[in-house]
Amino acid sequence: MTLKIRLARGGAKKRPHYSIVIADARAPRDGRFVEKIGTFNPLLPRDSAERVKLDLERVQHWLSHGAQPTDRVLRFLDAAGIAKRPARNNPKKAEPGEKAKERATERADKAAAAAAPAPAEPAAEPAAEPAAE
Template sequence: MVLRLRLQRWGAIHKPFYRVVAADSRARRDGNFIERIGTYDPMIDHDGRKKITFNFDRAKYWLSVGAQPSDTVARLLYFAGLYPKPPLRDVTISALKKKQPEAS
């Protein structure tokens, strides 16, 4: 059984709210989970910030027993100081050429 630290979506339409959970990798996104270890609210509050909360002890525990974080959770754990910087995604040259504006 491979454990993943991943996001479980809650909230309403156009108002997402996520729980950071430890779950079996074969379980559905919003299905059964083993433990909830934090929350992530991507909606910007009145201070212009996004809200992230973690139970640091439990997050460290799950990482120590071999749980693999998803890409998004790895980035959130990096911002919290619990995980090394995740590697950058591979970008192809053709994708870079499409993003550059053409000079006339």
């Protein structure tokens, strides 16, 4: 039985309120759980102490018994100083895509062509004006 520390949604439509629970990974999101260890109210301001409430002693107990926190709960645990969230390392995500690279090279070529001085050609002699009669 794989245990997860995850969020179970409650509250009314457009007014979410989450319980932080220990549940079997196969159980429904809002269904059967083993123990409720905290709450999360996303409607409160980020700096509010009431936004995330955790029973830290029970969290430590379940982590020692092998419960795996979900990504969102791991954020809460990291903020509380219980668990460390690994740094994300995806350097390819920051690179521009193929089309963006092509556009950049085209733009650079146009800029280089515009900045290069035009080849010096001797000025053409002005055409003679017809004489007025």
